Amino acid sequence: KSTARFLVGGNWKCNGDRESIVRLVADLNSGDVPSDVEVVCAPPFVYLDQVSKALMPPYQVAAQNCWVGKGGAFTGEVSAEMLSDCGVGWVILGHSERRALCGEDSQFVGKKVAYALEQGLRVIACIGETLEQRESGEMFNVLEEQMGAIAENVSDWGPVVIAYEPVWAIGTGVVATPDQAQEVHAYLRKWVTEKVGAGVADSLRILYGGSVNDANCVELAGQEDIDGFLVGGASLKGAAFVKICNAQS
Ligand code: PEP
Numbered sequence: 001k002s003t004a005r006f007l008v009g010g011n012w013k014c015n016g017d018r019e020s021i022v023r024l025v026a027d028l029n030s031g032d033v034p035s036d037v038e039v040v041c042a043p044p045f046v047y048l049d050q051v052s053k054a055l056m057p058p059y060q061v062a063a064q065n066c067w068v069g070k071g072g073a074f075t076g077e078v079s080a081e082m083l084s085d086c087g088v089g090w091v092i093l094g095h096s097e098r099r100a101l102c103g104e105d106s107q108f109v110g111k112k113v114a115y116a117l118e119q120g121l122r123v124i125a126c127i128g129e130t131l132e133q134r135e136s137g138e139m140f141n142v143l144e145e146q147m148g149a150i151a152e153n154v155s156d157w158g159p160v161v162i163a164y165e166p167v168w169a170i171g172t173g174v175v176a177t178p179d180q181a182q183e184v185h186a187y188l189r190k191w192v193t194e195k196v197g198a199g200v201a202d203s204l205r206i207l208y209g210g211s212v213n214d215a216n217c218v219e220l221a222g223q224e225d226i227d228g229f230l231v232g233g234a235s236l237k238g239a240a241f242v243k244i245c246n247a248q249s
Contacts, residue, residue, distance in 0.1 A: 002205045006221070007161060007228035008245045009124055009207065010041040010235030011064060011092060021047055025054045027238020033058055033245045038228075040090050040124070041235070045078055048088055062090030062124065065098060068112045080119035091116050092230075094126045094146070096167045106149035113160070114153035122159040124207070124230065125150045131168035140187060147191060157200045161207060163230040164188060169210025171232055178219050181208045185225035214243035221247035 016024065021043065033039055035058070042062040043051045052061050063083050071079035083091060093116060094109035104112075109125070116123050127146035129139045147162070154160055164184050169176050176184075185206050193201040208220055209230030220226055229247070234240045 001224060002227040003203050004205050004227070005036055005038045006248050007038045007040065007205050007207060008241075008247075009062065009092070009161075009163070009209075009228070009230040010039070010241055011095070011209075011230055011232050012041065012043045012235060013064070013097070013232060014044055015236055016043065016047065018047070018050065021050060022054070024236065024238050025051060028059060028242065029054075029056045031238060031242030031245070033242065034249050037245050037248065039245050042090075042092055048083075048086065052087060060090060061088055062092055063088050064092050064095065066091050066093070066112065066116060066121075068108060069115050080116045080121055083121060084119050088121075090122045090124065092124045092126065092163075094150070096126060096128050096165055096170060100167070106146050109146075110149035110153040113150050117154065117156070117159060122161070124161045124163050126163045126165050126209070126230070128165040128167050128170075128210070131166075134166070134168065139184075143184065143188065144191065147188065148195075151192075151196060157196065157204060161205045161228075162188065163207040163209050165209035165230060171211070173211050175211040175213075175216050175220075176208065178223050181220060182223040182225055185223065189225050212244060214240040217244045217247035 040060045040062045042064045067077040067079045093112045098104045113123055113125055129142045133142045166176055188206055189201050205227040207228040207230045208226050212229045212231050213234045
C-alpha cells in the first residue's frame, strides 16, 4: 500500500443538472467519510462552482480535463490557470474516454500533466489497456508507454496520483477481478520503483477504476497495491459512493 492516504475519486462525466446535483451533494454531505480517506468529486466544468460551494469538507473537487497549455485562442477549452483561479485543486487527465473519443494520445496527455502541475494543480492521470490489447499480450507495453509519457513530465510526484482503468471495465459492469487489478498495480509500482525511485513508489497512490461499486469495493480495497478508486457510474449515487469511501474500514 501507498504510505499516503487512501483516495477515492468520483468522475461524474457528462451527467447531471443543477437539481440532481443539489440532491447528490446533500447525500454526500450527509454521509460519513473516514478521516484517513481523501475524496475528490469531479463534476462537469459548468457545475464546478455550484459543487465547490455546496460540498462540505472533507470532499474536494476536481475538473475532468483541462487545456494542454496557457489559455488563449482555444475555443471551448478551459485552462489549468482558470481552474486554479476558481479554487479547483485537482484535475483528471488522460481519461480513456478522452483518449478514445477526443484523440488524446500519450504525448498530449503528458504535456497536459506537465502544464497542470506547473499551475499548482494536483493530477489524477489515467492509464489503461483495451480488451484487444490485453488479449493480444500487449497490455504491459501499452501501460508502459502511457506511464512513460506521464513520468517524463513529472519531477515532483507529490501532487500526482495514477489511476489504472482497464478500458474493458469502464462503464461495462465487468469489473477486473481483485487478482487482475493487483497484478497490474504491482507491476506499475515495480515500474515506478525502477524508473523513478523507491521513495516515490512507496508513496504514490495507484487507484483502480472500472465498474467499482459498493458491492465489489471491499475486496478490491483489500489488495496490497490498490490505494484507492476512481469511480464513474457509482459516484452518481451518494449512498453507494459513501460506502465506497469506506471500503477500507
Ligand atoms: C471512469 O470512467 O473513470 C470509471 C471508472 O467508470 P465506471 O466506474 O462507471 O466504470
